[in-house]
Structure formats: structure tokens, C-alpha cells
Amino acid sequence: MARIELDLAHSYKPNPTEDGDYALLPLKMTFEDGGAYALLGPSGCGKTTMLNIMSGLLVPSHGRVLFDQRDMTRATPQQRNIAQVFQFPVIYDTMTVAENLAFPLKNRGVPAAQISQRVGQIAEMLEMSHQLDMRAAGLSADQKQKISLGRGLVRPDVAAVLFDEPLTVIDPHLKWQLRRKLKQIHHELKLTLIYVTHDQVEALTFADQVVVMTRGKVVQLGTPEALFERPAHTFVGHFIGSPGMNFLPANVAGGMVNVAGHALVPAGAMAPGEFKLGIRPEYLTLQAAGTPGCLPATVRQVQDIGTYLLVTLDAAGHTLKARLSPDSLPPEVGTPVALNVANAHSCHYRDEELIA
Numbered sequence: 001m002a003r004i005e006l007d008l009a010h011s012y013k014p015n016p017t018e019d020g021d022y023a024l025l026p027l028k029m030t031f032e033d034g035g036a037y038a039l040l041g042p043s044g045c046g047k048t049t050m051l052n053i054m055s056g057l058l059v060p061s062h063g064r065v066l067f068d069q070r071d072m073t074r075a076t077p078q079q080r081n082i083a084q085v086f087q088f089p090v091i092y093d094t095m096t097v098a099e100n101l102a103f104p105l106k107n108r109g110v111p112a113a114q115i116s117q118r119v120g121q122i123a124e125m126l127e128m129s130h131q132l133d134m135r136a137a138g139l140s141a142d143q144k145q146k147i148s149l150g151r152g153l154v155r156p157d158v159a160a161v162l163f164d165e166p167l168t169v170i171d172p173h174l175k176w177q178l179r180r181k182l183k184q185i186h187h188e189l190k191l192t193l194i195y196v197t198h199d200q201v202e203a204l205t206f207a208d209q210v211v212v213m214t215r216g217k218v219v220q221l222g223t224p225e226a227l228f229e230r231p232a233h234t235f236v237g238h239f240i241g242s243p244g245m246n247f248l249p250a251n252v253a254g255g256m257v258n259v260a261g262h263a264l265v266p267a268g269a270m271a272p273g274e275f276k277l278g279i280r281p282e283y284l285t286l287q288a289a290g291t292p293g294c295l296p297a298t299v300r301q302v303q304d305i306g307t308y309l310l311v312t313l314d315a316a317g318h319t320l321k322a323r324l325s326p327d328s329l330p331p332e333v334g335t336p337v338a339l340n341v342a343n344a345h346s347c348h349y350r351d352e353e354l355i356a
Ligand SMILES: Nc1ncnc2c1ncn2[C@@H]1O[C@H](COP(=O)(O)OP(=O)(O)OP(=O)(O)O)[C@@H](O)[C@H]1O
Pocket: 012, 023, 041, 042, 043, 044, 045, 046, 047, 048, 049, 050, 198
């Protein structure tokens, strides 16, 4: 395993001049040895580009890739000793499941006894022990992709295992199981795993550290909890959560935090000026109209989502969402209420970056 450091930028264009010319804007980051990481972001944000630079399929146009402080920028995937799992199964149909799993080890001249021990271990982890002697050709797409995952995980000596949207072809129920399984496998095998996805649930269940990207930029590297509680950038607030964070224009003046002309709470140490106030739907509660320190609002819609009530509100011309416990009494549409938008969970942003 290796500690992987990136200090680079990448443009697919020969002479990049502006930010939009870069698939990856200049970034510096470290993947620690043995960590479980997810690269999360919408389509086109640069995840695959970053993964391919780490695996050696792509040489960055600027900067360097270090594995344990050794410069690997131009090293091939073989030299880097990386295992990669793609969206679609890459297996040998004519081989059995066991032979497929053994292949990466055989290729490296691992002794037979060790191969059979490791293949047994991986098959057990992926609940494929009963299928070891079956030909891959007869298996479903799900099962074939499980073999691909196993092939990625089978070598104990790899620098890292890179997964590029590996659960795309998996049916939803099995997907749910495999996400958890991969996390468990990470704890057992202690490999460095880097997992690309555009699905926040996948990223947040699998990874200890999530790299959130948008438009070629890494906007936050943090634990799932940090991304939820303290999004470093408004994009992270929007992108993570269901629904995402609410944002309101606000300012500090006269020692108070003001929203839409309502002086809500003392500003404390915050400097005077405009900012964006972010508050998660989970942290909004509906108070009686006129409650001091709260923003007047009107209930526009109430949806019963099953595990929670989703309330849409109108506050000073802004639409806000609140997630209430399913046991709460649903508020009537049209009711005037007050919202505790400025509370211990609110986050403050300037130029889209978290300031407090
Ligand atoms: N070979 C290429 N040549 C030119 N531009 C490319 C190439 N590959 C990717 N790009 C561009 O680089 C940007 C980042 O693409 P990348 O595939 O890394 O994003 P992604 O986040 O992995 O998206 P997706 O989930 O859709 O694969 C996009 O604007 C894409 O169009």
C-alpha cells in the first residue's frame, strides 16, 4: 500500500488559458495509506480524470504524482501496482469464478497454496464461496461484477484499489448490501481504497473521507459528518443532503445577524458585511409566529416522505425546506410560522466559502 500525493492540474487542451480549459484545476492532496476514500461529484467534474492520473492511464499536463514520496507521474499502471475496478465487469467468461479471482495472483507468480487461501478469503467476503467452481459465463451481470470487485481486492500487495462507479450494473437491493460489504472488507483487508461515484449515498456509506468535486475543483475533503455539519463550500451544502442545505442572503450590522430586515441573533465575533446563511432542513424547526430570534415564514407544502415530513416554506421571498420528524403534527398549508434559521447549526459563507 502507498501514501498517494497529488500536486497537479490537468487540461486535455494543448494550451489552456482559463479555468474552463482545465478538467482538473491546480490541486494538492494526499490519500493516506490504508484509507477508504470516495471521489464524489456530478458528471464531468473531473473524477475519472483524477482516478486515471492516479492509476497511470493518464499523465497530468502539469505537476506530479507521488507514491510514498517517489515520483510516479510517468509510471505505468503495472509499475504503480494499482488494481482497478471499472463500471462493467472485466472478467474471463470461459474461466470459473475461482480461476478469475486467482488470475491477478497467478500472474504475479504467487505460490498456489497462498492463492487458494486468498481466493477462499475473498470469495467468502463477497459471499461467493458456493459459486467458486461455476463458469463465469453462466452468471448474471451482478455476479460478474462481484467477481470484478473480487479481482480488484484479491492482491494484498497493491498500492491502492481504484473503483470507478463499480456498482452501476448492480441491482438496487444488492447494491445496498455491497456498499456495506465494501466498507467491512476495507476494515478487514486494510487496503487503500479509492471509490469514484456521483451518488452521495454510495460515497457516504463507503468512505471514511470524501473528496467533493465540482467543475474540476476539489471543494472539500472531509468525513461524511463534516460534509453534513460544516460544508466548506456552498456546493457541498447543496450537493450533500436530501434535500440540500437552505441558503439565505444575510448580513451583520449593528451587532446583529439580519435576514430580510429581521434582526435575528447577536453576531458575536462576526465582522460586519454581507454573507450567505446556510441551514440544513434537518436543523430547521417551526416555531409559533412572532417567536423572537426567528424568521417569519409561511407553510407552502407538506409532503409525507415516510421517514420524515418535508415542509416547504416561503420566507421573505425565499423557498426553504424543513425536515420534520414523521411523528410531528403536520402544519397546515398557509399557516404563518417562525423559523430558527440562525442557530448553532447554521453555517456562514462568503464567496461560497465557509467563514464561520
Ligand atoms: N479524453 C478527453 N478529452 C477531452 N476532454 C475530456 C476527456 N475526458 C474527459 N474530458 C473532459 O474533462 C472533464 C472532466 O471529465 P471526467 O470524465 O474526468 O469527469 P467525471 O466527473 O468522471 O464525469 P463522469 O462521471 O461523467 O465520467 C469533462 O469536461 C470532460 O468532458
